[in-house]
Amino acid sequence: MTAALTMRGVRYRYPDTTDYVLDGIDIVVQPGEWLGVVGATNAGKSTFCYAAMGLATEFFHGRLIGEIEVLGTEVRRQTVIERSTRVGMLFQNPFTQVSGARERVDDEVAFGPENHGLEPALVKARVAEALQQVGLSELRDRHPLDLSGGQLQRLALASLLAMHPELLLLDEPTSQLDPGGTKELFEALSRLHAAGVTIVMVEQKLEAVAELCDRVVALAQGRILADGTPARVFNDAAVQQQVGAPIYVRLAESVGLPSPWPTTFETAVRAFNA
Amino acid sequence: MPDLRLEQVTFAYPGDVRVFGPPGLTLELKAGATALVGENGAGKTTLTKLLNGLLRPTTGNIVVAGQPVAERTVAQMAALVGYAFQNPDDQLFQRTVYDEVAFGPRAMKRPAERVAVAVKNALERCGLSQEAKTHPHDLGLPDRKWVTIASALAAESPVVVLDEPTLGQDWAAKGRLKALVKSMVDSDRLVLIVTHDLDFVAEACSRTVVLTRGVIRYVGPTISAFADEGMIHEAGLDLPSTTRLGLALGFQPVPVGEGAFLRAIGSKR
């Protein structure tokens, strides 16, 4: 089976700079995986997404060394627009992702499929399905900007889903959302994961990453600090020091529980009860 | 000793969109860190804008640091209430972080030496000393947020309002913010933090005000606020992780914050 995303020896720097923001990344993401990408501010997390989407080379230019293969195609052999039917990318700010040209939620979702020239009946079906997937069907006739931040971010997600992506790249999708909005977005993502979509998610909320992701990659200074299951990565001393860890790890460590320390709520309850 | 007093304050936006109806909000806060929490649309931002005169109450009195707000202009109130808004991009416009942070004190016509000291101090405490000459928009969003926090600090006001300061901040930055709030409290300031982040409230705020649908549901110690799970859910919030864990483990009283959790587990063993 073709990997969803492969990076081999990837280094990248933005134009007019000398530091490599990505500095030797090797990773293979298998289809169906939910990968969490964590790291301190400026560790290169967003750039990781830009590179995988092809925005780093096409939009920012700059210098890319090494190989990136997305769904079996070398990243530089396709444009972002060509890739957009198979790979979707969600950004931090829900407001900048609204096309700005549509006045209804369902028209907004139709924007992508229409750009790709799908026929109206198919567009309609795709829109209904995508809104259903993110739980926005009820709000389909509202104006996008009358939605809350969390709803808007799910709308942005639906807009990607309507193009039936096989791979989703999410760049801190909840960083501007309140707890309610965050929870709703994560629920929608969980359903997609269950349906087999590959997800690469940059995220600061470490508790959520530990809870949701199959696998975690911790970045520091553009390099991979640790790669593995959440339980393993967040028990890594270097990760704890440079990236942080879910609060349960810190609590267990302070109490003096034997490692490995619990990384999720459930395991924490069990560990502290023992 | 700064304090903040609202007496029977009612407020409606033009078009009779009522936020605080009769009998009005009555609230008294002293120096220290207070969290202002509540669901979206509860009136949190409206309340904070009443404190510096950006909005004027329909009826009722507001006194901030001994000064009646009704008799002051917004610009005059700026010296009393430092305010960091939620979205940093709504205020950043200077070419360097330094000038940005100095804008407030300069607008207040403070002497240059005092401005220089206040700005240097604010930058240091916000971890921005290295970035004094950087263009604010060359910083990422989390750091731009720190610039606005530094701006609020540089006003050297007895009252400081921070609107969603932890949004988008990583774990290390939240730790820095907690230390900053503590140091402001130590210097006897009143810090009002509008937030949805109860993990942060548990760590950094000794008192909490819960506002739901324009009514003050609760004022008092944070610890007792979080003991009332129903009220917290009603305000559209989630309990802090430590509290949730403590509940699941059957701790009594319910622990709030890491320290309390560790003490609770220590006494259980």
Add this chain to the structure above:
Amino acid sequence: MPRGLSIYAEGNSALHRAHPFTKGTLTLVAIAIGFIAPSLAWVIAVAVILLGLLTLADVIRRFVPVALGILLPITLLLLIVQGFANPANRTVFFPLGPLSLYREGLAVALLAAARIFCLISATFLLSFTTRPADLAEAMMQRGLSPRFGYVVQSALQIIPQSLESAARIRDAQRARGLETEGSLLLRARAYLPLLLPLVLSSLVATQERAMALEVRGFGLSVHRYRRVVLPDTGVQRALRWFLVALVPLAIGARFAGWR
């Protein structure tokens, strides 16, 4: 609350239902004839027809206050300046010593005001009864680049959003001690702190929006299906040609010496 910048009013009149191009043609032709018409009487005739159409579209009650708000100050200024100083002035109409108003100038002012009234009512007729999105869509179906259509539609939405941002910025800067009232110099100095945050944040957002649009296939030149079916009929097409034909007729009439 309407989110896009538009004064379109929901309605079901014949004008609301007409194809955007029919209304657009009507507007342009009415304005052209208003300016070609040689005398006040003819201009007033055009104005009366437009008023009739505004009534038919059931928007007259919204039209009157807005139109008067624009027209009255202009008319007043025209009457004063032309009545006083028009080069053709010969006959005193209202003696005020050195500031007398003259009949010829007042006539010039009235004709100009009547023409502006035609311009205003023809334009409002179009804007009150046509959804901007429909107009843009109609133009895209006739070959206007979808990118250009995007620009128009997103501008209509971004303007009210930006005005809201401007209000938030004003709050933020005043909370930092910025004075926005006082002497002219003081107010002038407040201009940049109020405008710049919007400019900077908009430019930052531009970068992310451009990426987000490309990720959704914006800019692909493939065949696109019509988004909205805008009903157009043979009668409407005929009407458009008829309206267009009125313009050379009016020009001819004027040169033939009609008054």
Add this chain to the structure above:
Amino acid sequence: MGLLNAFKLRFSTLGIVLIPVCIAIDWVGHAIATSLKLPLFLDSIGTILGGILAGPWVGGIAGFITNLISSGTVDPVAAPYSVISLLLGFAAGIGGYLGWHKHPPGWVALWLLCFLVASLGSTPFNVALYAGQSTIPYSDALLAALLKAHVPMWIAAYADEASADLLDKAVTVLVAVLIYQGLPRRFRSLFRLYEPRDDEPETTPALSRS
């Protein structure tokens, strides 16, 4: 002549998305001037900035649509003047292509060019619509005085319009170049849509650290 290079179309998505932003800046710039009760219009800052940043087409289209939108919503009489806004955007685009925004003498040149475009362009419309008036009371007083002194109609009408444009365009251009100077470096060449001149190396855009 290389000037035509500035008009060679290279529309990137970034350039497209910039146009509505310029239109919004036109509107907000005017709204702020009104709310501060400044005696100026300042309604083409976005147009000029767009021209400087991204070339004549972005500036021109932004100006054109700004006027069309205002004529479709608040001021129908603005429609004919959209041509002048288009030309203003072109003027700023040419100024930007020639690098005028980078130094004070260039600012003066840009100001004069914009002033001439606005005043020369508006006068015929003023004559057709308002019998020569600009409908700005102070400037119209000047027109009345000149007409009384038997100055020819067209010259008086031009003086009327020019007296209003002189200061307005000076402040507009000044604000636009100040905005440009205050941009983070990475934005200065980010949006550029025109072919670069031979003597300037093409720099590529960069991003904030993230």
